[in-house]
Amino acid sequence: MTTLTTKTPSLWPAAHEADARRSRSRQRQLGASDTVCERRAAYILDESEPTDDSDKRAAILGTYLHEGLLTAAKREYGWLIETAVGDDLIRGHIDAVHLDAATARRLPKRLRPKQPADVVTVEDVKTKSLFVWDRVVRYGATEAEIRQVYLYAGLLRSVGFEDRWGQRPLSRLGPIDVQRIRFRFVCRDNGEEHIQEFAYDEAEAQRARWWVELVRSYEHPEQAERDFDGPGLDAICDYCVFRTRCWGHGVRPGAPVQTILIHDDADRAQALAEYVHGHELETQGKKFKRLARAKLDASAPGVYGDNELKWQGGRDVTDEEVDRAAVINRFRELGVDLPTEPDLDRAVALLQEAGIAVPMRTVRRTTARSIKVSPARTGTT
Template identity: 30%
Template structure:
């Protein structure tokens, strides 16, 4: 390797490190600016109920740094888009952006939040959600998620809105899709029921249901300020394993193995049905295009390592291909009596 190449590699590594540190600094700056980092806010209404209960009960965080750290590139890029788009959208619609609100029913500590856009003329709360590449089509067909629904419903309840609008924006293309719903009595009841449930769970947050799958398997858990309080002292962000402490006796392990077997069968059946419906919809040379509410196309062919040919090449040269140790396969079978 030449001196010029070595210098280019060094510069590239410095750039990579700088970008990582820059995102971490942005995360810390944004999270530290929140008036109540560990309290329950509107964005937590539809997330994990145990985390929401901890927040409402003012439970001391076991891992406060997790809520203030990390690159969180997706979230930070979404924040940057908000800061550019919302003021312009407010000017065009004649509304106000980033409006502070407080949801309270007189008996609980108010739940604060900042709604994206208040469109006074239509009495509508407009919430902008940025999504990753190729996820926009799923939003169009399936609508908003429960988490988004509770968050925006909380804004609407606090603001006295008649309408709610979810505006989804694809970060990679700039394309948008929107969901519009009247904020009627049924929707208001949904939000209040969620608030009251969290209020009840906050009386004993340690017994609140976990709605996430734990460290290493859930982004929310990996960034949760109560990670070790919830999953045990051995829990580490980004590392699975703490889930094992849920099964504290033989019947619990038995139940977990039964669930594993159940989901293994579901996964197997789902893969076969997925393959079947793929052939039904796209087989026989059917042309890509729009078909009612759905459309399909194929990406360009890609390339993957030909393991058989690679192994043969090493054998022909009298060499062993590089190997790495893999985890043993888990075998679960019922005991026959």
């Protein structure tokens, strides 16, 4: 293996530099894509200085892939990509807007799509890793992703395309009658595509705007809700550049940062009740799974309803293991002494079998900490 040296430097410093210069990396105004977490959106609005670095490599690769796909769609299909929308509340760029024939006819020919849509559709292209692909196919866009696309679509319906250089003819169309939302998920690892579509819902668009208005109404970012469980428990927080500002360092060195959420015994009682509830759900879930697994044991692979059944393992395989007798023989053939490290477990077992006390000595160690929760006895606090 060849390691990176000063002669063959890593590409990542260059990619990070270039990413830092991108307009969105520098932007301080709230963008629709910043609406993932209420607290994080509040920090951005407050122009708070980031407290942490974050490994952006996966995000940068996602950006390259995203740009490549959209550029190809523009060139080959005439898609309207990366158009700007905004008002005094929020701004952003829409991945793709598919205009219907009537709206497209109002544009210069060079901006018309090769194939107009049946209704105006706002499309958001998301690249995802194989790691989360099953969840994406099963559940579709997250609440935050839906909020983001409704912010875009709502702006198109109320204002239209932003009046700025490069898209003046689009802005002259005025408000656009968006009728459909589409998510196009692309798997980064194998290129698979998954489409999720639904009709535009004005109530959802209103809800998205209220969310932004609420964040803007806070005097201090710390008034905003943390929408995730924190570093170590949620990947979004692990990569958040405000994680130390948001969570601090825990109540003592080495303790999870979530310990800051406990202030008094009422908080402890609440957390214990949540733990017990979680345990009950887990027990019930395991029971459901065990019964379903047993029922399916003789079923052939295939698609049944919303799910596909596959079987893994269960094959006869040949494997290699150390041939102990042959190893000892090989040592004898070579005339080499076998290692004579005593087998302590066996020695202890022999002493116990013979009824002889096993010599013990005192050592200090720290046991693994595990939680044990049981019902409080009546009359105890």
